[in-house]
Amino acid sequence: MMTSPGRALFNSALVFLLALHLFFLSGPVRTDAADNAGSAAGSQSGAISTATLRIGKHVNYLRLVLETPEDYVQRASVSLAGANTVKIDFQSPVSFRVPQKDAPKLLVKVEAVVSKSVVYEMDKGLGITVFMNGCIINIDNLDDINVSKLSSPSRLVIDAYMKQTTSAGSENFSAEEPLTSPDASDIKMQSFVIDAGHGGYDSGVRFRKTVEKDLALSFAKEFSSELLKREKKVTLTRKADQTLSVKDRARIVNMKSPDLLISIHVSSREEFVVYSFYKPHIRTSGENGANSEKSAGVDRSEAVAQAIARSAGNALKISVGTEKLPLLLLTSVHVPAVLIELPSPDKFSYNGKSRERLITIILQGIAYSSTSQVGA
Numbered sequence: 001m002m003t004s005p006g007r008a009l010f011n012s013a014l015v016f017l018l019a020l021h022l023f024f025l026s027g028p029v030r031t032d033a034a035d036n037a038g039s040a041a042g043s044q045s046g047a048i049s050t051a052t053l054r055i056g057k058h059v060n061y062l063r064l065v066l067e068t069p070e071d072y073v074q075r076a077s078v079s080l081a082g083a084n085t086v087k088i089d090f091q092s093p094v095s096f097r098v099p100q101k102d103a104p105k106l107l108v109k110v111e112a113v114v115s116k117s118v119v120y121e122m123d124k125g126l127g128i129t130v131f132m133n134g135c136i137i138n139i140d141n142l143d144d145i146n147v148s149k150l151s152s153p154s155r156l157v158i159d160a161y162m163k164q165t166t167s168a169g170s171e172n173f174s175a176e177e178p179l180t181s182p183d184a185s186d187i188k189m190q191s192f193v194i195d196a197g198h199g200g201y202d203s204g205v206r207f208r209k210t211v212e213k214d215l216a217l218s219f220a221k222e223f224s225s226e227l228l229k230r231e232k233k234v235t236l237t238r239k240a241d242q243t244l245s246v247k248d249r250a251r252i253v254n255m256k257s258p259d260l261l262i263s264i265h266v267s268s269r270e271e272f273v274v275y276s277f278y279k280p281h282i283r284t285s286g287e288n289g290a291n292s293e294k295s296a297g298v299d300r301s302e303a304v305a306q307a308i309a310r311s312a313g314n315a316l317k318i319s320v321g322t323e324k325l326p327l328l329l330l331t332s333v334h335v336p337a338v339l340i341e342l343p344s345p346d347k348f349s350y351n352g353k354s355r356e357r358l359i360t361i362i363l364q365g366i367a368y369s370s371t372s373q374v375g376a
């Protein structure tokens with residue numbers, strides 16, 4: 001695009017100088033041949049300004065800050081140049097100072113960048129290739145960028161937003177369905193009892209690295225804290241590893257009389273199943289808090305079960321289903337109730353991100369079941 005013989009020659013000379021220079025450096029990373037403090041006009045006579053790159057890591061984006069003279073910042077053009085690639089062109093010769101990943105291999109890597117246009121890895125999934133007037137930055141999972149030009153000190157700020165994670169276990173989730181966590185106001189139900197299945201002498205299903213009672217409890221606690229964040233009333237049937245009969249659980253539920261009971265279990269299969277059971281004389285929560293006997297047709301428990309399964313079906317790649325089953329807990333309580341069997345941890349990753357997404361799926365289902373109730 002911009003290759004003239006003269007420029008190529010200049011490039012080669014620059015590359016040679018850089019390589020030589022770097023070879024004798026032992027301090028911080030420098031890919032600059034000369035630290036020119038004078039004119040930054042960018043003439044080909046060798047006045048080269050330096051751009052110092054700093055990287056800030058945020059939850060779902062990287063902030064790249066390039067500190068360089070004012071006129072460079074003003075002239076700079078930043079563009080997405082293909083998958084995972086940001087191209088920064090300062091329109092004038094520039095050299096870079098970039099973060100180092102690990103010091104011992106530093107010189108080799110930087111030299112490789114300038115002499116062979118090989119990507120220098122600054123961090124995991126983050127590489128830079130420098131060229132005459134700028135650089136190309138490769139960012140794994142790059143989705144979009146936002147660029148701003150700021151002064152004192154003059155700098156170019158590029159926020160690089162990443163796609164939804166592709167870390168281990170995400171193969172269980174559909175990438176194309178972004179999950180948005182419902183707000184407090186999206187969830188019409190105000191009070192919940194969360195039941196962690198099993199406990200104490202009753203371990204439930206045994207997995208390779210854990211048992212059902214432990215996974216159910218930790219998940220129930222995380223789920224409860226998400227409801228608490230949304231200022232809902234939450235009761236856990238058990239907060240520790242204790243034996244609790246179904247009768248005891250049902251007693252807690254009926255005493256609290258929540259808008260919804262969610263019982264958490266974990267199956268030995270790679271599937272997500274929501275159980276409910278039709279109860280002919282179930283209480284439904286009215287807007288004014290008054291209890292009204294349910295009328296024929298819509299069963300709240302089943303509506304919630306189906307809404308959660310729909311949300312799960314959209315977001316999970318594993319098998320998702322609902323089932324009506326007269327499970328003892330479901331038939332012993334007087335409030336809408338669902339029992340969720342989460343997928344086996346031997347077949348489904350329970351890393352932080354996956355757990356968060358499972359919680360969001362359930363919250364979405366609850367929120368959806370509220371809106372679908374409107375007008376009923």
Ligand SMILES: [Zn+2]
Nearest residue numbers: 197204265266
């Ligand atoms: Zn169980």
